[in-house]
Amino acid sequence: MPAVETQSIMRAVAILDCFSLDHPELGVREIARQLHLSTSTVGRLLITLRSAGILSQDPTTRRYVMGPKILQWSSIYLSRLDLANEAAPALAELHRLTSETVSVYMLDGGERVCIARIESPERVRVVVRVGERMPLHAGSAGKVLLAFMPSEAVAQILGKPLERMTPNTIINRKTLTQELETVRKCGYAISHGERFQDALGLAAPIFNADGKVIAALNVAGPVMRFDDAAVAKYAPKIIRLANQVSQALGYVSSPE
Structure with a gap:
């Protein structure tokens, strides 16, 4: 990224940092004075932030406040916090049962991100690691999320080159499509070293109140301890634990 663009981004962030609970509204001169920048420079950046919906401007006072985009971003952040909090008891119970690494992955665009572990x-x-991003096609949690996505979204992801993470990563689209069908039927996904070599993963879907899969509860361990017998035992x-989280989020399963 060019140095000029980097500088503009950092200045825009600095402008946003000027706002606080004590100072929710600010004018151009106030911001310029705080940042020791010219009013023309600050003015240009404020116009850009306003056009992006990050800031709003009062038509009467001409002062700036946080815009709707900030609320949108904060809602995304808070939804992750809520999910992590609701999943905490199930995560702890799964860890107690297995003594292996347990985690919760949330769908984020065409990837999954770890929000708790x-x-x-x-x-x-x-x-x-919390915050770590991983692909959807490799690993049990990724396959669970991918399996319950709309078919159009799945086709878009599978239409791109699939990275081979290990020798066991499924990169053949036909094979992966069949695997996703199995996941939907079974209600859980298994990974035999697809993301981590010599590891086995097991994951189940977490549904929101609208019946959409938004996350996956996952357990993974080295195959010397966590093997196919463990899958049969813990699936x-x-x-059950993933369903508990789903119910806490307002999900009501359809009657059989």
């Missing part, structure tokens, strides 16, 4: 106490374990439990 508890790591295994074992020396050899699967390591994930019903992870489905």
Whole structure:
């Protein structure tokens, strides 16, 4: 990114930082004085921020306030906090049952992002980090999210080159499509070393009040401990725990 663009971005962020609960409305000169910038420079940046919906301007006072885009962004952030809070008991219970690394992944565009996790106490374990982004086609949590997405969105993702994360990553579109159908029928997904070599993952979907899958509850461990027998043992439990989170979010399952 050119230095001029970087400078403009940093100045725009600095402008936003000028707003606070004590000073929710600011004029051009006030901001310029705080940042030691010219009023013309600040004015240009304010116009850009206003046109993007990040700031709004009072037509009478000509002073600026936070705009609707800020509310949109904060809603996204708060939804993640709410989900992480609602999932915390299930996450703790899954960790207690398995002693493996457990996590919650939220759908974010064409990727998944980890919003909560508890790591295994074992020396050899699967390591994930909150905020880490991963593809949807590789790993149990990714396949759960992908399996319940609208068909148009799935087609768009599968229409792009699929990165091979490990030798076991499924990059054949026909094979992956069949795998997603199995996930929908079973209600959970399994990954045999698709994202992490020599690891097995198990994930179940979390639904919101509208019946849309927005997240996945996941457990993963090294195959020397967490194997197919563990999948058979814990699959019903992870489905139950994911359903508990879904119900906490207002989801009501359809009668069988």
